[in-house]
Amino acid sequence: MAHLNSDPIGVFDSGIGGLTVVKTIMAKLPHENIIYFGDIARLPYGTKSVTTIRKFAAQTVKFLISQKVKAIVIACNTISAVAKDEVKNLAKNIPVIDVISSGSKASAFSSKNNKIGVIATPATINSDAYPTAIQKLNPKVQVFSQACSLFVPLIEEGFIDHVALELIAREYLQPLIRQQIDTLILGCTHYPLIKEVIAKIMGIHTNLIDPAISTSEELVQTLSMMKMFNLDNIAPDYRFFVTEIVPKFQSIGERFLKTQINHLELVTLD
Amino acid sequence: MAHLNSDPIGVFDSGIGGLTVVKTIMAKLPHENIIYFGDIARLPYGTKSVTTIRKFAAQTVKFLISQKVKAIVIACNTISAVAKDEVKNLAKNIPVIDVISSGSKASAFSSKNNKIGVIATPATINSDAYPTAIQKLNPKVQVFSQACSLFVPLIEEGFIDHVALELIAREYLQPLIRQQIDTLILGCTHYPLIKEVIAKIMGIHTNLIDPAISTSEELVQTLSMMKMFNLDNIAPDYRFFVTEIVPKFQSIGERFLKTQINHLELVTLD
Numbered sequence: 347m348a349h350l351n352s353d354p355i356g357v358f359d360s361g362i363g364g365l366t367v368v369k370t371i372m373a374k375l376p377h378e379n380i381i382y383f384g385d386i387a388r389l390p391y392g393t394k395s396v397t398t399i400r401k402f403a404a405q406t407v408k409f410l411i412s413q414k415v416k417a418i419v420i421a422c423n424t425i426s427a428v429a430k431d432e433v434k435n436l437a438k439n440i441p442v443i444d445v446i447s448s449g450s451k452a453s454a455f456s457s458k459n460n461k462i463g464v465i466a467t468p469a470t471i472n473s474d475a476y477p478t479a480i481q482k483l484n485p486k487v488q489v490f491s492q493a494c495s496l497f498v499p500l501i502e503e504g505f506i507d508h509v510a511l512e513l514i515a516r517e518y519l520q521p522l523i524r525q526q527i528d529t530l531i532l533g534c535t536h537y538p539l540i541k542e543v544i545a546k547i548m549g550i551h552t553n554l555i556d557p558a559i560s561t562s563e564e565l566v567q568t569l570s571m572m573k574m575f576n577l578d579n580i581a582p583d584y585r586f587f588v589t590e591i592v593p594k595f596q597s598i599g600e601r602f603l604k605t606q607i608n609h610l611e612l613v614t615l616d
Numbered sequence: 617m618a619h620l621n622s623d624p625i626g627v628f629d630s631g632i633g634g635l636t637v638v639k640t641i642m643a644k645l646p647h648e649n650i651i652y653f654g655d656i657a658r659l660p661y662g663t664k665s666v667t668t669i670r671k672f673a674a675q676t677v678k679f680l681i682s683q684k685v686k687a688i689v690i691a692c693n694t695i696s697a698v699a700k701d702e703v704k705n706l707a708k709n710i711p712v713i714d715v716i717s718s719g720s721k722a723s724a725f726s727s728k729n730n731k732i733g734v735i736a737t738p739a740t741i742n743s744d745a746y747p748t749a750i751q752k753l754n755p756k757v758q759v760f761s762q763a764c765s766l767f768v769p770l771i772e773e774g775f776i777d778h779v780a781l782e783l784i785a786r787e788y789l790q791p792l793i794r795q796q797i798d799t800l801i802l803g804c805t806h807y808p809l810i811k812e813v814i815a816k817i818m819g820i821h822t823n824l825i826d827p828a829i830s831t832s833e834e835l836v837q838t839l840s841m842m843k844m845f846n847l848d849n850i851a852p853d854y855r856f857f858v859t860e861i862v863p864k865f866q867s868i869g870e871r872f873l874k875t876q877i878n879h880l881e882l883v884t885l886d
Contacts, residue, residue: 517778
């Protein structure tokens with residue numbers, strides 16, 4: 347099936363975090379139409395098995411294909427970690443970009459002392475996806491991982507500037523500081539919202555990598571190579587699909603996106 | 617279908633929290649066989665719609681009936697709040713006991729100044745189930761509710777004795793202290809694990825009500841009335857069914873239960 351330049355970019359996540367990726371895509375590609383899919387009814391994926399996550403990802407990709415997307419962005423570290431290949435197989439000729447591959451490329455050569463840290467949800471950490479991808483690109487690098495389970499609920503509950511967040515963050519980041527990492531990957535799409543706290547704790551000598559930014563840059567390159575930029579000179583269309591309508595999606599989502607969510611639609615996957 | 621005295625008691629929850637209810641049942645009814653069901657693959661229920669929760673609860677009850685349970689305990693405040701009637705309809709002649717009805721009965725006349733507080737997940741609080749049940753029993757009572765979203769992840773992450781938990785708890789409990797409540801219902805099955813911190817913040821003049829205890833007491837009365845105590849003089853059989861096997865269930869579960877989980881089995885519901 348041939349795609350039109352005006353076809354949307356499909357971005358998906360288990361929930362709401364992928365909106366930080368949408369935000370950077372909107373900024374870098376202001377003319378592109380975007381479809382966002384968040385599997386609110388079945389989140390979080392982070393605690394589910396690989397089999398379950400792959401099944402859910404496959405259902406989502408079929409939905410995105412039915413919406414004629416010209417490119418697919420996996421805006422979720424958990425899905426990138428365990429289901430990237432399934433997504434690519436299903437997507438066939440539609441290019442697939444994922445936060446882990448992009449984030450790994452952006453960080454593999456960025457450490458001066460070859461010590462990189464990754465913080466993420468337990469599922470992403472347990473998958474070993476970042477260390478595997480980074481060491482493939484640069485075998486000299488040592489990668490130190492730290493699961494930070496509480497960051498997502500703290501962020502969603504709005505404890506972004508609270509001293510409790512800082513205390514918990516210090517607890518999580520201490521082992522990485524001890525390892526003297528000079529580069530830290532924010533391996534969860536929620537974490538850019540607490541970048542300031544993390545930067546404060548890590549100190550000015552640690553370079554923070556936000557994979558949302560490298561993902562958007564890779565998307566720009568991909569569309570450029572395919573000559574698939576949207577050339578319509580009208581306001582882009584942003585549509586948000588969720589498997590469950592919860593007030594939280596709108597309120598937290600707009601905080602993530604820093605803009606309004608106008609077109610929100612319920613979709614059922616089976 | 618007639619039941620045998622040796623048939624198990626079925627206890628269910630969206631996840632792991634209901635194990636605090638199982639623990640009190642084990643203590644009060646040490647001869648009873650127990651089947652526990654935790655819908656790990658689809659948790660948390662707290663953020664899902666009423667329709668979804670009712671559908672999931674119905675599937676679970678059908679499973680418990682297929683296991684020949686002689687009584688059903690809804691060991692989850694969210695399910696009790698929104699799906700109690702569906703469970704009773706499906707259970708037919710099998711008695712159903714739920715944490716909210718039991719907790720409300722235990723607290724409705726326990727306040728000297730008729731000011732009762734309830735802390736729970738957002739879903740339970742939004743359902744208004746505790747205030748409704750309590751005021752039906754005692755219209756003089758004022759009920760003050762407070763959602764505490766972060767308690768469950770903090771408890772599951774093991775931050776039980778951490779100062780961050782206390783800071784967050786102070787934040788949540790402050791409005792209830794201002795209302796001068798003298799009775800506080802722990803309206804989430806996870807909360808008994810942080811009872812000490814809550815008691816410390818609320819002070820000695822606040823009576824903490826743990827619905828797990830009243831639920832177990834109501835179960836004792838129900839089995840007594842039905843003459844359905846298990847009379848077998850052998851070690852009881854405890855079986856745990858989950859919709860997803862995660863290492864967390866065993867490790868956190870044993871912390872909740874204060875005993876080992878030996879018989880753990882995967883079950884798929886659709």
